[in-house]
Each structure stands twice: as structure tokens, then as C-alpha cells.
Amino acid sequence: MIPVANQEPQGPSLYLHVPFCRSKCPYCDFYSVVGNQAQLDGYVKLLLQQLAWLNRRQVFTAPLATVFFGGGTPSLLAPRQVAAILDRIRYTAGLSANAEISLEANPGTVDAASLQGYRDAGVNRLSFGVQSLQDDALQLLGRGHSAKEAVQVVTWARQVGFENVGCDLMFGLPNQGRKELLQDLDALLQLQPDHMSCYGLTVEAGTPFEQRRLRGALALPDEDEFPELYLTVHEQLTAAGFEHYEISNYALPDRRCRHNLAYWRRQPCFAVGAGAHSFIPAGYGTRREVPADLDRYRQRLMQGRDPAVTLETFDRQGAMAETLYLGLRCQEGVSDKDFFRQFGLGVAEAFPEAVRRCGQRLTLDAGRWRFDLQGWLLFDHFISFFL
Known part of the structure; x- marks a missing residue:
């Protein structure tokens, strides 16, 4: 199973x-x-x-x-x-x-x-x-x-x-x-x-x-x-x-x-330390990082300031693409129902051309989209169609 x-x-x-x-x-x-x-x-x-x-x-x-x-x-x-x-x-x-x-x-x-x-x-x-x-x-x-x-x-x-x-x-x-x-x-x-x-x-x-x-x-x-x-x-x-x-x-x-x-599921993750990355899923999601600079990290904290900066605040299209980029890395894949619940349309409706180009390497089985082993082997190639 x-x-x-x-x-x-x-x-x-x-x-x-x-x-x-x-x-x-x-x-x-x-x-x-x-x-x-x-x-x-x-x-x-x-x-x-x-x-x-x-x-x-x-x-x-x-x-x-x-x-x-x-x-x-x-x-x-x-x-x-x-x-x-x-x-x-x-x-x-x-x-x-x-x-x-x-x-x-x-x-x-x-x-x-x-x-x-x-x-x-x-x-x-x-x-x-x-x-x-x-x-x-x-x-x-x-x-x-x-x-x-x-x-x-x-x-x-x-x-x-x-x-x-x-x-x-x-x-x-x-x-x-x-x-x-x-x-x-x-x-x-x-x-x-x-x-x-x-x-x-x-x-x-x-x-x-x-x-x-x-x-x-x-x-x-x-x-x-x-x-x-x-x-x-x-x-x-x-x-x-x-x-x-x-x-x-x-x-x-x-x-x-x-x-x-x-x-990989885009769940909330806080981060501390120079070079650390965090993700907050509110809205379509925001990624932040503490810049990889020890001196800056020390100075900001000594000043009582937030050492982190915002890397990206996702819009709907970006969140859909990243959901697939991360979720299709996993054997559990991406639930089409969850995708629809979050974005208002299914994966094939959101990315019809990308799904077509992936061919038999990407399948919808029991309501979940997954790459097969050959799809994983060429993951960077296939996932580029969604990005």
C-alpha cells in the first residue's frame, strides 16, 4: 500500500x-x-x-x-x-x-x-x-x-x-x-x-x-x-x-x-541559524531565509532585529508549480482532490500541456499524481514543464 x-x-x-x-x-x-x-x-x-x-x-x-x-x-x-x-x-x-x-x-x-x-x-x-x-x-x-x-x-x-x-x-x-x-x-x-x-x-x-x-x-x-x-x-x-x-x-x-x-508537503517550518530557510504556508506561502553571513546574523540579533529576510511570497501560479515540484518528488505524490481544494482546479486542468508532455511517466492513480521510477530518473527534465 x-x-x-x-x-x-x-x-x-x-x-x-x-x-x-x-x-x-x-x-x-x-x-x-x-x-x-x-x-x-x-x-x-x-x-x-x-x-x-x-x-x-x-x-x-x-x-x-x-x-x-x-x-x-x-x-x-x-x-x-x-x-x-x-x-x-x-x-x-x-x-x-x-x-x-x-x-x-x-x-x-x-x-x-x-x-x-x-x-x-x-x-x-x-x-x-x-x-x-x-x-x-x-x-x-x-x-x-x-x-x-x-x-x-x-x-x-x-x-x-x-x-x-x-x-x-x-x-x-x-x-x-x-x-x-x-x-x-x-x-x-x-x-x-x-x-x-x-x-x-x-x-x-x-x-x-x-x-x-x-x-x-x-x-x-x-x-x-x-x-x-x-x-x-x-x-x-x-x-x-x-x-x-x-x-x-x-x-x-x-x-x-x-x-x-x-x-515536501509545504507544511510550516520555522528556521534559526545563519543560512537557515523557513516556510510559512499562510495564503499561497512565503519562504524566508537567514542570510548565510555570521557577522550579519550576530549584528541583527544584538540589535534586537529579525535576522531573516523574505525570499519569495508565492502567488497562485507559483504555489501550484511548487506543490508539484515538491510533491512529485515523493512516492505518495500529489492528491488531485487536495490540489483542487487549495487552488480551485485539478492538476491536469492547471497544467494540461505539462501533463501531456510527461506522457506515461506521470500517472493519476487512486486520485494521486505520481511519477514512475523512470520519471524520477529524469525528474529535472519532466518537472521543468510545470515551472
Whole structure:
């Protein structure tokens, strides 16, 4: 049975961005800086200050259903700092009884004691940036851990009582073929994760990897090889009992990331921290961001001012397009009835030409629009018809 929207407990979400890393990976274009402990300690105080600022303006109107510490490397925060932040969240916003509280962690930045500390603080979901269990691939990616360390942290997480553990995997790596990918998948499955996020390596503008590619020093799989790798991930993980519930995400039963589902469903999400993005669904929706600038973030908060700025206030057409852009990423798809209820017309009526051009890759089944696996493989191409 394909899951439908709104099965998970309802309530707003909160994202906290921690833009500090021990080193910058050569493929990464996310906002992060290499900082020292004093900077990290000062940043935690700013996060607490922004939470208090939001509370004074009565932004939080219901207990939070999900909290997500992302980055950067949130596992550079000490457990006591995570505990202080979650205590402030409980006081200002409140947490639902079964709130999902996730923390991204890089192997090599945690040990059994810190993982126990995170669990004691209230974290109940971990997402490990494993990326690969081949040491040569990890070195190429600039990761600060070994395959052995990655295996160890997952073992520790289980030992201290975490029941919801995810691992990230990158594929389409330089010199990687199907054989090497199968080795990585087999090794990761032996760790028995509850969730896996599997991303094809993309070379982003302005990164060291782009410079290497321009010099001809980065041998990436070609366009014909990438589909085979993507389908290999799908075949292996679904055979192992994982639900392929979003283009790049797989979960065992009841282990889908509820926080990310809130993004894809355009549900309310507050955000704190430099580089964090929020979404308020009132009207046709508004997206805001805290600019990725630590000095500006500090100055605005010290002045008692809102550090966030409005990125986009959607009109009806923009909201319809984004609803499909986000919803069609997911296996649950987009309910035609919900779409009509919100916008006054169905998907085929709103985008007749786009639906026609997608052909058999996009179907309406049991009242929900969905792409098939080949549609996901060419998602950027097909979704462009709606944008």
C-alpha cells in the first residue's frame, strides 16, 4: 500500500543550521565555515537568542512535531549545548509527545559518550554522513573519517539505544562502477540502518571539484552510466525491504524522515541559524531565509532585529508549480482532490500541456499524481514543464 499524505502527526517543524565544519569537503556548496570552539560557543548563544526573539513575537502557535539539527556539522555541538537548545525549544515552542528530533553527525566527530549525551538530551534520530565505506573514496571526497570509524559510530549509536539511525550514501563517484557501488551498498546494509539517503555526486559551481573537472582531473561516470547506478541503488535497497519514498530517500517501515516530509508537503517550518530557510504556508506561502553571513546574523540579533529576510511570497501560479515540484518528488505524490481544494482546479486542468508532455511517466492513480521510477530518473527534465 502506498502511504498517503498526513499520516504522520501534525504540527510545525523547526530547522536549526549549524554552519561549522572541521574542514570543507571539496564537493560541498552548502554554507559552512571552519571555525574554532569559541566561535561555536558564541553561535549557540545566538541560536538561543533567536529562539527567544521568535517566542516574544508569538511565532510558535503549536508544539513542534519535528526538530532538525543540520549543517555543516551539528555533531560539533557538545551534548550539553544540544540539551540547552532543546530545553529552550521546549520552553518557547513546546514539543509534541512523539516529536522527531534529528541530528546530523559526521563519523569522526562523535564517540559513544557523546552519542549517549545526545540521546539523554532528547535527540531520537541520527543521520550519519557516511557517504562511502571505501577508504579511497572517502579520501577523494575529503571526508574526515575512515570506513572503520563509520562502522563504529553506527554500532555505538545502537549500543546507547538509538532506534532510528540513518546513513547517507553518495554514488556516481570518480572511478566508480556498478561493482564498487554494490560493495558499498552491501557494506552499508550490514549496518542495518533504518533510513538511507542516496545522492548522486554533482559537481557544483565554485567548488574544488569543479576546478578539478575543468582541469580534466576528475573522472566521473558519464551520462549513460548514471542511470544504471541509480537503478542499482533502487533495486538493492527495495529488495532489502526499504521503501523508496522520495527520489533520493529510502526508509524501513515507519522510519521515513518526518521533517523532510514536512518540506515536501509545504507544511510550516520555522528556521534559526545563519543560512537557515523557513516556510510559512499562510495564503499561497512565503519562504524566508537567514542570510548565510555570521557577522550579519550576530549584528541583527544584538540589535534586537529579525535576522531573516523574505525570499519569495508565492502567488497562485507559483504555489501550484511548487506543490508539484515538491510533491512529485515523493512516492505518495500529489492528491488531485487536495490540489483542487487549495487552488480551485485539478492538476491536469492547471497544467494540461505539462501533463501531456510527461506522457506515461506521470500517472493519476487512486486520485494521486505520481511519477514512475523512470520519471524520477529524469525528474529535472519532466518537472521543468510545470515551472
